[in-house]
Amino acid sequence: MNRFLLGLLGLILLAAGAAAAAVHLGFVPGIDRDAVLVPGTVLPPTWVLVVVAAAAVVIALLCLRWLIAQVPRRRISTWSWADDAGATRITTATAAAPFADEVTTYPGVRKVEAALTGPHTAPRLALVVRAHGDADLRGIRRRIDDEGLPRLREALGTPDLQATVEFRMTTSKADARVH
Structure with missing residues (x-):
């Protein structure tokens, strides 16, 4: 509006x-x-x-x-690791995609947008979860914190990964934001 x-x-x-x-x-x-x-x-x-x-x-x-x-920007950065076996490069979008797909399977979730920002040594995860109007937000947040985030932290090797979650509810055709 x-x-x-x-x-x-x-x-x-x-x-x-x-x-x-x-x-x-x-x-x-x-x-x-x-x-x-x-x-x-x-x-x-x-x-x-x-x-x-x-x-x-x-x-x-x-x-x-x-x-x-006002123009939305998608920042895609590449993380690099090097060790004795060689170098590994991965984009942040590629790293966040499986996590977003997993959260999308939670009951009441319609769509998830996940963005990893910052360097791989201190990343931050920003989630926008679009949920149905009758979804259990506490339950979704609990599953993200207890199941999804620990697996993502382990996969990325970043135990200090911080996450922010923004819920957007659909009660009708218009989306309303709930933080």
């Missing part, structure tokens, strides 16, 4: 700017493009114009940064 409203506001502002440009260029009949918009013709001091322009640039850059942050 938030992104929809922001997009709608952007479209309204874009239409207003296009309308102003059309009037300025004389494409709108019945409106005098040389007419005064506000009373008075004295320009403000130059420093006011510079401050307004600088503020507009800063606001535009902040908006651009926010917009870029």
